[in-house]
Amino acid sequence: MATADQIKSLIRSYSEEDRERFYSIALQVAAHEAKQGHASLAHEIRGLVDNHRKRTHHGLTVVPFPQELKGLVVSENPDIPFKSLVAPRATLDRFHRVIKEFYQRGKLQQHGLFNRRRILLAGPPGTGKTMSARVLAHELKLPLYTVQVDRLVTKFMGETSAKLRQIFDVMAQKQGVYFFDEFDAIGGDRSLDNDVGEMRRVLNALLQFIELDQSDSIVIAATNNPKLLDPALFRRFDDVLYYSLPDESERKHLIELVLGTFLSGRFSWKNVLETCNGLSQAEIGSACRDAIKEAVLHDKSRVTENELIENLDQRREVYSGL
Incomplete structure (x- = not known):
């Protein structure tokens, strides 16, 4: 023994x-x-x-989903802790509330109440929506199942709704955090002029599946543009969190977090933070990691202010051409 x-x-x-x-x-x-x-x-x-x-x-776990869903759902076990999430304090507090309610859901159920299970994340690209899903999965010690919404939508009548039904069926059998990115692809406003009958049927099915879902899994939907979503979807979610580009204090915190020991002691924060203006959390984080790579390749242990600004400017140039 x-x-x-x-x-x-x-x-x-x-x-x-x-x-x-x-x-x-x-x-x-x-x-x-x-x-x-x-x-x-x-x-x-x-x-x-x-x-x-x-x-x-590499942190990815192959889960035996139905053959029809092969390639539509990606599974992983994230290791990103809550402290890695950079967002306004109000957003972090509401996010923490989801975690707290999950771990005390038994106590809530004794009073006929239920923990927040359906969360809608809305905001510009690169502001932390996908990372939030990974952080939540890590904090709840659950696998993250990312639904490839772009592959879910097909041209065949009824096939998209059928696959959605299968996903919600699996959701009841395999507890986890189910992340629907680019949610507006299936949750678009039914009143839009360019809407087609099939997508209206998909949305109606989606509304029904969400309404009837009584699993222990967490559903997270993300959209870059909440105005594209059908108004009926909002009341199906227990909470709606809005993300935005980082303010000055969030930029500084993010840079300190990513650079870590590579942060130079002689940093002119004013110039660096001004250069970050208009960039998302993802873009700033990428610039910091690029600067670290250059420092490592040149056998340096610190990233200077000018080196970081140069990489931030490069990020801005990449996105300015889009």
């Missing part, structure tokens, strides 16, 4: 989400059992570890 130290190490590595250490200790347990003459148990433990490793690759 596993030693007390091995059991404690297994629990510690699991709680710290250190998958490789967990595997290593499990194999040590298998080796220990083999020495004790328990060959069958040792073989079973090794088989369990090998099978799970085959299903896991």
Whole structure:
């Protein structure tokens, strides 16, 4: 039988989400059992570890979804903590409320109440909507299932609604955070002149699926333009969070977070923060990582103000041509 130290190490590595250490200790347990003459148990433990490793690759877990949904849902186990999310305090507080209610959902249910499960994220590209879904999945210790909405919509009558039904059926069987990006592709306003009958039927089906969903999974929908969504969708969500470009304090916090130890002690924040004006969180983060790469390649341990500004300007030039 596993030693007390091995059991404690297994629990510690699991709680710290250190998958490789967990595997290593499990194999040590298998080796220990083999020495004790328990060959069958040792073989079973090794088989369990090998099978799970085959299903896991760079944080992506292959989940046996129905064949019809192959390629439509991407699964991952994110490791992005809450502190990595840069957003206004009010947004962070409401996001934290979702996490708090999830962990205390049993207490709420005793009073006939339910935790927030359906969240709509709205805001410009690069402001943190996808990262928020990953952070939430990590904080709730649930897998993240990203629905490829652009692949979900097909030209065949009834096929899109059928696939949506399958996704909601899976949602009831596999608890997780289900992320629908570019949600307006299936949730568009039915009153728009260019709307077609099939997409109206898809939206009607979607409204019904959301209304009837009583699973333990979390549904997150994201859109860059909430004005494109049908008004009936908004009341189907428990909370709507609006994202925007970062203000000055958020820009500074983001730069400090990404640069970390590469942040130079002689930083003229005024010039840097002015250069960030108009850039999204994703663009600023990418510029910081580009600056770190250059520092590493030149054997430098710090990123200077001018080096970061140069990379920020390059990001601005890339997007200015779009």
